[in-house]
Amino acid sequence: GDSVTQMEGPVTLSEEAFLTINCTYTATGYPSLFWYVQYPGEGLQLLLKATKADDKGSNKGFEATYRKETTSFHLEKGSVQVSDSAVYFCALTPNSGYALNFGKGTSLLVTP
């Protein structure tokens, strides 16, 4: 079945460092891909999405490109801030289904 694999955390970075969180997927057809973020004590918020190959989703300085050839959707940010400390989830929805499949989440801690 469809699934998402993302890198294990926790990831600890200094402020202004470059961030990459890897995400790869397995799916039949052409899924839509998402990154969600969960700040401490809160529910998940949609960060960005891409619905077809080569699409780039972006929001709040974060970017991810839908790469069909490598079945990847890696999350990047050029300069992280302390306020980016959160858990990040990669997810996909099959083109014929209702429910999102989530990765296990990657915890990010940014230190001053």
Place this chain on the structure above:
Amino acid sequence: DVKVTQSSRYLVKRTGEKVFLECVQDMDHENMFWYRQDPGLGLRLIYFSYDVKMKEKGDIPEGYSVSREKKERFSLILESASTNQTSMYLCASSPGGIDGYTFGSGTRLTVV
């Protein structure tokens, strides 16, 4: 903005109790979902509903049931709470697959 409201942020219940977790959304979304979130396991889908009075089992439905009598409300029921159901429960709604979900803030349930 779409709002998904979960009735309680924290709940403590005793083993064997029948527990109701309520979720209400205000944007006329067709689809609603219940997940549980546990450390190291990510989000796991319990049940979802794509229409009033319709429900579908997710990956871990055992010990749970759901009710959707009105479009805006989706209730998760623990028939006889057990300690292994101690978890964070997240409700979400969606108009359709490629638009992703809007999540509630979550209910942290402790069963003692």
